[in-house]
Amino acid sequence: MIGLPDLIRNAVSLHQSNRLFEAAIIYKKVLDNFPDNPDALHLLGLARHRMGESVAGIRLMEKALEHSPTLPGARFNLANAYFETGRFEEAEATFRIFLSHNPGHSSALSAMGRLLLRRGALDEAKAAFDQVCTESNDARLRLAQQRICQYRKVMKAAQDASLPSGIVVRGVYRDSSGYAYTVRQFVRHLIASGIKVHLMDLCYAPMDHLSLDQIDPLFQSLTEPVRAKAILNFTTPVAVEAVPGLKTIAYTMFEATRIPALWTAHSRQHDHTIVATPSSRDAWIASGQRADQVSICPAGVDPIDEKSVAKLDVVDPFGRRLSSYPTRILNVSDFNDRKNLRGILRTWLRNTNAVDPAALVLKVGKASGTSDAFRALVDETTRGSGIPLSAAAPIFLIDGKLSDKEILSLFATCTHYWSMSHGEGWDLPMTQAGAMGLTLIAPQHSAYTAYLDDKVAHLLPCSVGPATGSYSGLEWWFPDEAAAGELLQRIIHSPEACHRSAQNHLRTNLSWEVSTGRLIDTLVSFGAIR
16 A cells, blocks of 8 residues: 555656646545645645646645645745746745745745846845855846846936936847837837937847847947936836836737736736737736726838838749749748647648649748747648648748848738737737738737728638637637638639738838837826936
């Protein structure tokens, strides 16, 4: 007969292998016979938290500590669970108790430092990070210390009457992400509007940046301090940190019907949240954010004459040029479930054939190294559909980092832009492609409904259902693949009859100048700029 310690050891082994459901069954068996066993209570609570049942999991860990206040690991795991669910005051108090008994615990000190930075306790956060950094070469900790130094300079500058007034903008701006492009464009146009900007990188982790010759030198020059009233953060709520004496503003967005509870908890600590579209504002309010704390300011488009942009010379392995296909349908996506590349591939395989005068162009991921993972997805999709890749119209895969100029050249090379995304906070490639005259195909959901309608684009019907992956527990949208396939066939065989243009609409209403004007008005309205 297996004894109690062996049962728990077996469960822990499963737990450590991430077989949480199986481990939970054993923990429950222990508790059926020993309902107050602190180890089983703690470990079942931790398992349930990691399975997404955080309320029940936290209560079990609390109960374990009621029975055994010094139980190894339980208080640390409970503090982390509080932190991960946005219960910040309880997390801080619990970490303090844990550290009083384990003063050199590096993970607890790191977490404590992050908690303190969230609320602007710079000196205490630095002390926590300093203790860890004496024994660690963790680049993230070094970057956290650098941020604290930057925040102190920002605080000092905010009180210096000899400095010009302006705003601090904090966000990634040196990579090829949509957030980085948004930062670059808003900053460029804020400066053009006469507003002084001190630009700070997020500096959370080492990044795969664009090379220096791919970034406008303007952005490297914006390091001079300004007398600011606010920090405008272009990032997710969880990456925003408070700086004493300055307003905390977050420009962000989301891609599902609600935001995660952790985002809500962070957002409630900020002075104001700015989102790009009504769908994001609805998600914040549906998740408990006060309506008067959330404003809308769209991102923008560049009104570029597409005829002046050099086209990319893209050639497939057989020597045929992309330009030889009359219909060239583009999608630019990160490699993740939300972008629904499976849906694009399934629809393409089922509704095209090798002799069609069309090609699909996929720019996948922000950097090199995505192609192998994408090919595995292609293999999985072809097996699932029973249709070999050779039976469908060709697919061109573009890998690696592209500069802003190269992305515009990619748009200029294609005739259509197509998304099957499960949800968007904005979709910069869609809007810029439309502004350059490409015919747009988009699901009728989330951000797309803010700037597209049936007069200027092809909109696909959608249903709402459970999200997956990092969006698990939320709901997003499912584009109708049958409707997309029918439209695809019509576009390939009658491209002129299916032509629609959002170009004038997007250029007129969503230029970066117009959007920056809206941003400035929003910032002025709640005292973020002088």
